């Protein structure tokens with residue numbers, strides 16, 4: 001597909017993605033279900049009217065309206081059809097939404113990527129629980145939107161072996 005095709009809607013072209021798999025509690029049946037998201041990975045190319053601020057090293061994509069053809073078969077396989085197009089009243093649009101593995105209830109990105117969801121890890125257990133498969137691209141997301149997640153930046157650093165120095169506590173006075 002020619003990148004000029006997206007001049008009107010805008011598009012994000014990313015070199016590869018992580019297909020992230022986490023677990024959350026279905027709000028409807030309260031059972032633990034797998035939940036999915038993409039982290040876009042560089043190099044990035046922004047086409048047309050696509051001015052979304054990107055984290056240089058990778059950002060979560062939210063409310064994917066147009067699943068790239070390059071990802072459809074792997075998404076269908078890995079998610080067993082539980083990540084598919086559906087209408088969200090919260091977002092007032094149709095996008096690729098998670099569905100509960102048990103009762104098929106919609107799990108909107110507002111929840112899945114929010115502070116109570118699996119992609120906002122705040123503990124060792126939370127960081128370790130996220131599985132990821134890298135899928136080489138390039139992948140073209142029309143009218144892409146990204147979401148802020150500082151916690152997932154920590155996860156990404158850990159995955160790539162980036163070690164940041166611990167913050168030393170300040171001492172105002174020496175004790176003797």
Ligand SMILES: [Zn+2]
Nearest residue numbers: 026029100103
């Ligand atoms: Zn459920």
